[in-house]
Amino acid sequence: xxxxxxxxxxxxxxxxxxxxxxxxxxxxxxxxxxxxxxxxxxxxxxxxxxxxxxxxxxxxxxxxxxxxxxxxxxxxxxxxxxxxxxxxxxxxxxxxxxxxxxxxxxxxxxxxxxxxxxxxxxxxxxxxxxxxxxxxxxxxxxxxxxxxxxxxxxxxxxxxxxxxxxxxxxxxxxxxxxxxxxxxxxxxxxxxxxxxxxxxxxxxxxxxxxxxxxxxxxxxxxxxxxxxxxxxxxxxxxxxxxxxxxxxxxxxxxxxxxxxxxxxxxxxxxxxxxxxxxxx
Numbered sequence: 001x002x003x004x005x006x007x008x009x010x011x012x013x014x015x016x017x018x019x020x021x022x023x024x025x026x027x028x029x030x031x032x033x034x035x036x037x038x039x040x041x042x043x044x045x046x047x048x049x050x051x052x053x054x055x056x057x058x059x060x061x062x063x064x065x066x067x068x069x070x071x072x073x074x075x076x077x078x079x080x081x082x083x084x085x086x087x088x089x090x091x092x093x094x095x096x097x098x099x100x101x102x103x104x105x106x107x108x109x110x111x112x113x114x115x116x117x118x119x120x121x122x123x124x125x126x127x128x129x130x131x132x133x134x135x136x137x138x139x140x141x142x143x144x145x146x147x148x149x150x151x152x153x154x155x156x157x158x159x160x161x162x163x164x165x166x167x168x169x170x171x172x173x174x175x176x177x178x179x180x181x182x183x184x185x186x187x188x189x190x191x192x193x194x195x196x197x198x199x200x201x202x203x204x205x206x207x208x209x210x211x212x213x214x215x216x217x218x219x220x221x222x223x224x225x226x227x228x229x230x231x232x233x234x235x236x237x238x239x240x241x242x243x244x245x246x247x248x249x250x251x252x253x254x255x256x257x258x259x260x261x262x263x264x265x266x267x268x269x270x271x272x273x274x275x276x277x278x279x280x
Contacts, residue, residue: 029116041273057253078140085146104132154182169216200237
């Protein structure tokens with residue numbers, strides 16, 4: 001959160017310092033034309049309270065089964081946490097707990113075009129970049145053992161329509177459009193008795209949307225602050241637990257094993273960032 005506030009203060013200071021430069025721009029349509037630029041900021045994920053891992057013990061494609069052992073009706077009775085496990089023992093049973101999802105920096109390049117008629121600005125912007133965020137969920141078994149499923153963003157590409165209202169050399173705008181992302185899913189566990197294999201599609205479609213303010217500095221440069229929301233459906237990653245002792249919890253329903261999947265279907269995050277552009 002301190003990084004977000006720091007970025008906001010820098011942006012506010014920069015905007016406050018621009019009026020003298022803005023006065024030099026006297027064109028009737030200061031926001032028309034082609035531009036190239038980039039953004040740098042901080043990404044924050046929603047708190048996925050209540051997320052869990054779901055199981056398909058008979059491999060019929062239907063998740064929500066309870067995994068049992070010979071002595072326990074629910075092998076995962078210690079519960080779940082919306083983060084990465086730090087030990088084999090669940091927090092409720094005296095374990096060290098879970099790390100929170102990682103919120104981190106993001107950096108993008110962009111290319112866009114705007115057309116201005118009076119105070120109204122319409123345009124399109126394409127963007128490509130990366131965020132360093134990481135989203136995890138963990139389950140704990142009575143063994144004890146942990147099972148953590150995580151996802152990270154390799155890269156994201158998006159194209160958004162943009163509509164704004166210009167007041168002299170200041171533009172207030174909203175933007176919305178589709179996104180396409182490479183999402184890296186992974187799995188870790190403290191269970192050494194079973195074999196775990198995974199599969200899933202890394203490329204996912206989603207949406208991006210938000211808004212911001214842009215300030216011209218002289219004839220060709222502009223800076224601003226922007227908020228964006230990103231959401232991608234990411235629900236096809238599977239982990240299969242197989243092998244282990246005869247009659248073990250993961251082979252009691254089907255000898256081939258048990259499939260895991262995340263309980264929440266979406267990879268979501270919020271971006272707060274500074275932007276800069278050169279207008280040709």
